[in-house]
Amino acid sequence: MTIDPILSLVLACCGLFMAGLFLGRWMQPTPKPGADPEEPVDDAGLFCGWDGLSVDERRQRLALYQRRVRARIAEQERAWLQARLREYAKG
Known part of the structure; x- marks a missing residue:
């Protein structure tokens, strides 16, 4: 019982x-169907309202931040290589 x-x-x-x-x-x-995940212009904008985001949205923003950092690093390396090539071409 x-x-x-x-x-x-x-x-x-x-x-x-x-x-x-x-x-x-x-x-x-x-999420809005027309919303672009790359909407925040700067990196600080990616982390605004971080506590209110779901786990998937956090992953998407971290992946976007990682892509931006990799693109910046690639651009810096490209500029460094071009400068080195100009130095070798001069002398």
């Missing part, structure tokens, strides 16, 4: 938990 109330309580808690998950997903704002 004591198992029935305990089992009912566990099922009710699981149901409330699942309802909370469903409502959390349903209430979450959906």
